[in-house]
Amino acid sequence: MGAFMTALADQRFLGIRSGDRVIVPPHExxxxxxxxxxxxxxxxxPAGTVETWCWVDKPTSQHPLQxxxxxxxxxxxxADTAIMHAVDAGSADAMSTGMRVAPRWKQERHGHITDLDAFIPGETAxxxxxxxxxxxxTMMDYNATITYTTPVPTNLVRYEQATGEGRLLGLQCPGCGRLYTQGKGFCPIDCVELTPEHEITLPETGVITNYTIITPTPYPGQTETEPFARVHVLLDGAEIVLGYQGMVDTPNDSVRVGMKVAAVWASPAERDENDPxxxxxxxxxxxxxDDTTPGLVNRLN
Ligand SMILES: [Zn+2]
Incomplete structure (x- = not known):
């Protein structure tokens, strides 16, 4: 593939011999x-024959031609196999199976399939x-998009509503008494479904049991630019640790195990009405x- 893509920048197509066939693009x-x-x-x-085609009336921004x-x-x-690419024929009426096409190369080429702008009708590249x-x-970039569609659990909806109202909502298993949060739908120990009757309001103070200082690396969606802390908070009087929590107005080098903390709620100006x-x-x-209880550092859940 590297040779194939390198050749594209040179306005040439390469295939690979496989027995008495030639496979394009080359497979390994x-x-x-x-x-x-x-x-x-x-x-x-460089010319070839259209084996089959379909017309794209309304291209999207992801399409090679607009x-x-x-x-x-x-x-x-x-070649003995066909390559899929765009044909810039002007109209569907100009397209037909068996028609002859030739490549139209881009001015700027980088060794990528998009170096081939499109095929055009005729014999002449x-x-x-x-x-x-x-x-x-030797390396190839490509863009991909994945859209996940998942049902939103009703417990999660209520958890978010409670957060919007300024409450940390927990769920207590009627079997083992364990506490859960973030709208968990069941106790995995007892296989018991957790419903509104199991909801409790959690304390808003606790102690840091463990933490990580994260140096952000740039990736799409990353908004942090400076190292930041993520802490685990064991809530006061409740057997639950909230993991990977953010700190407010606290220098990273002062974050420590045993530090007592309290929840901070947004001011009206900070709140996004659409996001509880x-x-x-x-x-x-x-x-x-500080809380000096031995073994606190091991409380991660
Ligand atoms: Zn349970």
């Missing part, structure tokens, strides 16, 4: 037998200036003497 294995292929690359195209075009399977001359790559392609969870800001030191 024979798609029928799974046998690993020797790296016997062969140039194909006007109507065809997706097509194009068997390049000399539209080549462009621009140089081949100085280095062969925005009402809970994090934890702030109370200034009380």
């Amino acid at each position: 294995w024979d798609p029928d037998t799974g046998v690993e292929l020797a790296v016997d690359l062969v140039e194909v195209g 006007h109507a075009f065809a997706w097509a399977l194009v068997k390049l001359d000399g 539209e080549t462009n200036d621009g140089s081949a790559l100085a280095e062969p392609v 969870m925005s009402n809970f800001v994090g934890w702030v030191p109370t200034g009380e003497p």
